[in-house]
Amino acid sequence: MHREVSNDEIQGENKIETALKDEGVEINSFWGGTLYHIDDLPFKLEEMPTNYGEFRERVKGIKVRNTIDVLDQLKGLPSGGNVDPGEIPSLADLGLNPNASKTQVKPVINGPVIGGETEALKQA
Secondary structure (H helix, E strand, O other): OEOOOOHHHHHHHHHHHHHHHHOOOOOOOEOOOOOOOHHHOOOOHHHOOOOHHHHHHHHOOOOOOOOOOOOOOOOOOOOOOOOOOOOOOOOOOOOOOOOOOOOOOOOOOOOOOOOOHHHHHHHO
């Protein structure tokens, strides 16, 4: 799995990881914070630019690695949780209007970005 970086997602990830460990599932994570593999970045992770413009300039010319092969078999849901996957809800089921026009959001250049669902909902 890819490790999350925002507070809400980290908390959810930790709960899932605990439940899976109780089921005897081994958790393996991989780098997914950028399109580029962490070993291919031209800087240390802690020196990653905080804005896209600088990041784009620093990775210019780096090739993206090929994807990994798809697994032949995937295991189902954990047995101990009695999870019913249910059906995928529609936008209307989620209380959203599928015909609503998208609002234009002006990006903040070189500004800090606070991630996570809770922060995103504050912006809506």
